[in-house]
Amino acid sequence: xxxxxxxxxxxxxxxxxxxxxxxxxxxxxxxxxxRAGEHPAxxxxxPPGIRPTDLTEWRVExxxxxxxxLLQDQLDxxxxxxxxxxxxxxxxAEPEPPLLMFCAGDLDLLRAKPSVAIVGTRRCTSVxxxxxxxxxxxxxxxxxxxxxxxxxxxxxxxHKGALDGGGAAVGVVGTGLDVVYPRRNQALWDEVIGxxxxxxxxxxxxxxxxxxxxxxxRLIASLADATVIVESHGRGGALxxxxxxxERDKPVLAVPGSVLNPAAxxxxxLIVDGAIPTRDADDVLVSLGWSAARSEPESEPxxxxxxxxxxxxxxxxxxxxxxxxxxxxxxVRHEVRAGAISIDALSVLTAxxxxxxxxxxxxxxxxxxxxxxxxxxxWRSG
Amino acid sequence: xxxxxxxxVVQGVDGHPVTVEVHVSNGLPGYTLVGLPDASCRESRDRxxxxxxxxxxxxxxxxxxxxLAPTGLRKQGAALDLPIALGVLAASGQIxxxxxxxxxAVGELGxxxxxxxxxxxxxxxxxxxxxxxxxxxxxxxxxxxxxPGQVRGAETLGEIVAALIGSEPLPPIVEPLATPSxxxxxxxxxxxxxxxxxxxxxxxxxAGGHHLLMIGPPGAGKTMLASRLVGLLPDLDAAxxxxxxxxxxxxxxxxxxxxxxxxxxxxxxxxxxSAVAMLGGGSAAMRPGEISCAHNGVLFLDxxxxxxxxxxxxLRQPLEEGVIRVSRAARAVTLPARFLLVAAMNPCPxxxxxxxxxxxxxxAARARYSRRLSGPLLDRFDLRVEVQPPTASVLLxxxxxxxxAAVADRVAEARSRAAxxxxxxxxxxxxxxxxxxAPLAPAARSLLxxxxxxxxxxxxxxxxxxxxxxxxxxxxxxxxxxSVDTIHAALALRTQPRTVLGVAx
Numbered sequence: 001x002x003x004x005x006x007x008x009x010x011x012x013x014x015x016x017x018x019x020x021x022x023x024x025x026x027x028x029x030x031x032x033x034x035r036a037g038e039h040p041a042x043x044x045x046x047p048p049g050i051r052p053t054d055l056t057e058w059r060v061e062x063x064x065x066x067x068x069x070l071l072q073d074q075l076d077x078x079x080x081x082x083x084x085x086x087x088x089x090x091x092x093a094e095p096e097p098p099l100l101m102f103c104a105g106d107l108d109l110l111r112a113k114p115s116v117a118i119v120g121t122r123r124c125t126s127v128x129x130x131x132x133x134x135x136x137x138x139x140x141x142x143x144x145x146x147x148x149x150x151x152x153x154x155x156x157x158x159h160k161g162a163l164d165g166g167g168a169a170v171g172v173v174g175t176g177l178d179v180v181y182p183r184r185n186q187a188l189w190d191e192v193i194g195x196x197x198x199x200x201x202x203x204x205x206x207x208x209x210x211x212x213x214x215x216x217x218r219l220i221a222s223l224a225d226a227t228v229i230v231e232s233h234g235r236g237g238a239l240x241x242x243x244x245x246x247e248r249d250k251p252v253l254a255v256p257g258s259v260l261n262p263a264a265x266x267x268x269x270l271i272v273d274g275a276i277p278t279r280d281a282d283d284v285l286v287s288l289g290w291s292a293a294r295s296e297p298e299s300e301p302x303x304x305x306x307x308x309x310x311x312x313x314x315x316x317x318x319x320x321x322x323x324x325x326x327x328x329x330x331x332v333r334h335e336v337r338a339g340a341i342s343i344d345a346l347s348v349l350t351a352x353x354x355x356x357x358x359x360x361x362x363x364x365x366x367x368x369x370x371x372x373x374x375x376x377x378x379w380r381s382g
Numbered sequence: 383x384x385x386x387x388x389x390x391v392v393q394g395v396d397g398h399p400v401t402v403e404v405h406v407s408n409g410l411p412g413y414t415l416v417g418l419p420d421a422s423c424r425e426s427r428d429r430x431x432x433x434x435x436x437x438x439x440x441x442x443x444x445x446x447x448x449x450l451a452p453t454g455l456r457k458q459g460a461a462l463d464l465p466i467a468l469g470v471l472a473a474s475g476q477i478x479x480x481x482x483x484x485x486x487a488v489g490e491l492g493x494x495x496x497x498x499x500x501x502x503x504x505x506x507x508x509x510x511x512x513x514x515x516x517x518x519x520x521x522x523x524x525x526x527x528x529x530p531g532q533v534r535g536a537e538t539l540g541e542i543v544a545a546l547i548g549s550e551p552l553p554p555i556v557e558p559l560a561t562p563s564x565x566x567x568x569x570x571x572x573x574x575x576x577x578x579x580x581x582x583x584x585x586x587x588x589a590g591g592h593h594l595l596m597i598g599p600p601g602a603g604k605t606m607l608a609s610r611l612v613g614l615l616p617d618l619d620a621a622x623x624x625x626x627x628x629x630x631x632x633x634x635x636x637x638x639x640x641x642x643x644x645x646x647x648x649x650x651x652x653x654x655x656s657a658v659a660m661l662g663g664g665s666a667a668m669r670p671g672e673i674s675c676a677h678n679g680v681l682f683l684d685x686x687x688x689x690x691x692x693x694x695x696x697l698r699q700p701l702e703e704g705v706i707r708v709s710r711a712a713r714a715v716t717l718p719a720r721f722l723l724v725a726a727m728n729p730c731p732x733x734x735x736x737x738x739x740x741x742x743x744x745x746a747a748r749a750r751y752s753r754r755l756s757g758p759l760l761d762r763f764d765l766r767v768e769v770q771p772p773t774a775s776v777l778l779x780x781x782x783x784x785x786x787a788a789v790a791d792r793v794a795e796a797r798s799r800a801a802x803x804x805x806x807x808x809x810x811x812x813x814x815x816x817x818x819x820a821p822l823a824p825a826a827r828s829l830l831x832x833x834x835x836x837x838x839x840x841x842x843x844x845x846x847x848x849x850x851x852x853x854x855x856x857x858x859x860x861x862x863x864x865s866v867d868t869i870h871a872a873l874a875l876r877t878q879p880r881t882v883l884g885v886a887x
Contacts, residue, residue: 342770347578354579355871362870372877375579375768
């Protein structure tokens with residue numbers, strides 16, 4: 001444990017280097033060799049990018065580390081540190097397993113239970129956010145654990161959805177568990193620790209670095225039984241997660257989007273390349289064979305998914321306000337289902353003043369039917 | 383011999399009387415200027431001497447001492463050239479000292495003796511302690527506005543000297559021009575195609591004096607809309623016109639030929655403007671800044687996110703009080719700054735953020751961009767509207783839209799309703815009289831209660847919502863209670879812009 005902890009603290013320690021270091025000897029021996037200035041593994045097998053200076057640097061670093069202190073520091077945080085020998089270690093089949101795993105929250109979530117990763121772009125659309133939220137919520141309700149990366153955008157929506165659906169949210173992060181990144185996710189971070197599970201392969205105090213996020217993606221792919229990409233641009237971390245998932249022979253699912261939507265370029269490309277198209281939680285459950293068939297068909301099919309009890313129905317307050325123009329509200333309802341639409345366009349369509357449209361939309365927003373985002377009206381997002 | 387001439391200097395927008403005392407005595411020829419002149423004022427010696435000589439008069443080859451009283455007040459600029467010249471001529475006996483005493487004078491001299499215009503003429507004319515005043519011919523109408531029947535416009539030093547020694551008649555008295563200044567409503571609202579929401583917001587802003595923030599991608603028409611807002615505002619009344627003219631004059635802006643600024647000004651300072659240029663201060667004259675030049679008019683800040691954060695935050699006090707207090711080490715002036723703030727910004731640095739998924743900005747860049755707009759400043763905007771680019775069909779085939787004149791009529795009507803309540807516009811309605819002038823219908827009350835309980839609105843926000851709702855009702859010609867629809871609309875016009883929400887959550 002202490003040897004692994006020391007290795008975790010070395011600079012630039014990514015999955016490929018870990019694999020190389022441990023390719024010949026156990027961690028205790030590796031630490032001893034590093035300390036002595038010997039090669040811990042055959043240099044001809046070293047991953048590209050390893051230079052002799054790295055070994056010198058590690059030697060200096062390892063000489064400074066005090067394994068006993070390190071262990072104490074980590075334990076002081078109140079986290080659980082999982083060792084590969086632990087019965088709960090989830091990465092037995094992982095080709096590039098982490099050295100250790102730092103966990104905060106409910107470790108039972110790692111137990112055998114179906115799990116799905118929902119990931120996607122940080123720069124998502126409101127529709128994407130809504131789809132991710134709803135899918136995560138319904139999967140959580142169906143007893144599936146939702147894994148994601150606690151980034152902004154789709155990841156955050158997926159975590160929120162899972163938490164709203166009764167917990168079972170696992171966040172895999174690319175920093176130390178005490179380094180909230182991005183900072184804006186502080187509340188969500190705390191919530192995931194409180195009612196779900198947060199894990200990382202990095203020790204306390206480890207800050208964000210560009211290369212650690214793709215490395216984090218492999219753990220998401222490894223942890224989940226399948227990966228759903230909700231929205232991704234033509235290039236993006238979410239596509240890496242899809243690759244990692246495919247490499248581990250796990251199903252990759254993708255939510256199709258408009259071909260004009262740049263945030264759906266990546267997902268549409270995945271579908272062309274053979275990913276399983278999926279619309280909602282039911283599709284996920286069916287295509288993974290966890291559910292025999294889609295639940296009973298809706299009376300009115302909708303693009304986003306089922307209108308279930310959690311979607312707030314028209315509230316009592318809305319009924320008390322009969323002044324809202326019913327005809328305008330009907331047009332709004334009809335148009336919004338086809339996609340986000342601006343107040344200006346609605347004003348032209350209904351041939352009424354912006355005031356009438358705004359009043360109607362705001363009343364519908366209060367009732368939870370739609371959301372007014374700037375001057376765009378969108379179907380109620382999570 | 384001793385001679386005195388009345389004149390004035392301007393600080394901020396106010397003029398201060400100054401007496402030029404000239405003493406010519408025997409002794410070594412010399413020239414001393416005392417009484418806190420700054421560098422530009424000290425330079426007057428060479429101009430005045432050349433002007434006197436080219437006019438065909440003599441420069442005294444004696445000891446010349448000039449004192450600018452009161453000595454505690456810093457004098458700046460070339461406006462004292464003319465009174466100094468007259469003082470020297472009187473003290474050296476070339477004109478009667480008694481003849482000069484009843485006149486005030488202000489003006490810059492050219493080496494050929496020509497009298498050139500100076501900034502702040504309105505305030506200077508107002509402050510001079512004299513029966514009649516000599517001012518530069520161009521711009522004399524401005525001075526005549528505050529001193530009718532007492533202003534004589536002169537073009538050369540020779541003209542004045544000839545009149546004072548009696549060889550020529552005095553330069554004529556200048557009267558303010560009777561013809562009103564030409565209407566500045568050049569950009570018409572009918573040029574704007576589509577944009578019903580933004581047009582409506584513009585109308586509410588003009589009618590109620592509510593500050594407006596427009597957010598939209600490049601090319602959506604934000605600048606076009608903003609430049610048409612000023613056309614919707616009513617003419618300035620006499621007192622407003624005079625004060626705005628004073629400010630413009632002090633700032634050295636061109637004043638319309640009639641002498642009075644009668645239309646609300648439209649100021650659109652560039653985002654790179656310095657704090658002094660925006661807020662005022664700077665030189666000894668404490669020149670008014672852009673926000674004062676926009677007094678009684680519209681201050682348009684395009685690319686709001688590109689202005690420096692300290693400048694934006696400094697706007698908060700004038701927005702609240704209608705004046706800006708500029709303090710420097712030695713002095714402090716209070717400048718008028720009651721303006722309608724209209725701002726435009728892109729949703730994010732790349733400008734494409736309004737369209738879902740098109741933004742190319744990094745998350746950090748977006749966060750940085752939205753941080754520039756502090757919460758308290760954002761709170762001052764009663765109307766926050768997202769402007770979407772109009773579609774091709776609207777641009778090409780759109781019917782002619784309502785003209786400025788039609789909307790301005792409704793605005794004037796709404797403003798007269800506000801005036802009947804004893805305020806300039808609804809934005810000025812004090813909180814305590816809202817229950818009287820903007821009573822809430824029961825449904826509207828319960829709606830607001832719900833919003834307040836949800837924590838989506840602050841106390842200040844509530845007050846602003848109610849004043850905006852009052853304006854909307856005024857524009858619709860409703861006199862009675864504020865309906866729930868109106869409150870809904872007012873709430874929707876105050877939504878958080880998406881820039882500020884960011885892409886998180």
